Amino acid sequence: MGDAHGPITHLETSESWERLRSQHLGRIVTRVGDVVDIFPVNYVVDGESIVFRTAEGGKLAELTVNENVLFEVDDYDALQAWSVVVRGTAQRLEQGEEIADAEDLPLRPMAPTLKTNFVRITATEVTGRQFERGPEPNLFEVQPY
Numbered sequence: 001m002g003d004a005h006g007p008i009t010h011l012e013t014s015e016s017w018e019r020l021r022s023q024h025l026g027r028i029v030t031r032v033g034d035v036v037d038i039f040p041v042n043y044v045v046d047g048e049s050i051v052f053r054t055a056e057g058g059k060l061a062e063l064t065v066n067e068n069v070l071f072e073v074d075d076y077d078a079l080q081a082w083s084v085v086v087r088g089t090a091q092r093l094e095q096g097e098e099i100a101d102a103e104d105l106p107l108r109p110m111a112p113t114l115k116t117n118f119v120r121i122t123a124t125e126v127t128g129r130q131f132e133r134g135p136e137p138n139l140f141e142v143q144p145y
Contacts, residue, residue, distance in 0.1 A: 007131055007132040007133075007134065008129055008130070008131055008132075009129065009130040009131075009132075010127075010128070010129055011082070011084070011127075011128030011129060011130060013126050013128075015128060016084045016126045016127065016128030017045065017048060017126065019073065019075070019082055019084050019128055020045050020050070020073055020084055020086070020126075021045045022075070023073050023075060024042050024043065024044070025040060025041070025042050025043075025073075025110070026040070026041060026042075026043055026050070026071055026072060026073040027039065027040055027041070027071070027072050027073075028041055028052070028059070028069055028070070028071050028090070028121070029069060029070040029071070029072070030059065030062040030063060030066065030069055031062075031066055031068070032062050032065045032066050037058070037059075037062060039059050041054065041059075042107070042108075042109070042110040043071075043107070044105050044106060044107045046102075046105060046120070048123060049088075049120050049121060049122050049123065050071055050086065050088075050120070050121040050123075051093075051102055051105055051107060051118060051119065051120050051121075052107070052118075052119055052121075053107060053109060053115040053116075053117065053118055053119075054115050054117050054119060055113060055114060055115045055116070055117065056117070060092065060117055060119070063090045063091075063092065063119060064092070067089040067090050067091060068087075068088075068089060069087075069088060069089065069090045069121060070085060070086065070087055071085070071086040071088070071121055072084070072085050072086075076133070078133065079132070079133055080130055080131060080132055080133055081130070081131045081133060082128065082129065082130040082131065083128065083129055083131075084126065084127070084128040085126075085127050085128070086121060086123045086125070086126050087123070087124050087125040087126075088121045088122050088123040088124045088125070089121070089122050089124065090119050090120070090121045090122075091119065091120055091122070092117055092118070092119050093117075093118040093119065093120055098118075098120075099118060102118040102120075103118075
């Protein structure tokens with residue numbers, strides 16, 4: 001694992017990709033002008049990119065205006081929690097071959113709706129942290145620096 005500082009550990013890039021591969025539901029953050037939106041999406045990791053499907057609508061329109069996105073996935077249990085954030089660009093797949101490749105991925109809509117558009121997020125930065133869970137420190141005790 002990466003650098004540890006108390007209950008927080010910074011994950012190496014490879015560890016962050018492993019965590020991304022372990023889940024199937026994440027959140028994509030878009031920005032158009034002053035409007036920031038967040039959308040839950042089910043996804044798969046394809047190599048070192050993220051692919052999801054979407055219907056026509058706001059999410060796809062926003063990605064057309066500004067391809068820069070954040071993508072976040074997290075999980076937790078009684079002992080630990082983790083979060084991975086991907087900064088990157090999102091592109092709707094338009095070439096026949098890349099769409100055919102995406103159709104072969106194990107990616108199906110979570111809700112039974114028609115989602116004919118495939119989007120690939122190409123990462124420019126991947127960061128992850130793991131958090132050990134436990135009781136909150138006493139506010140009035142001296143904490144180490």
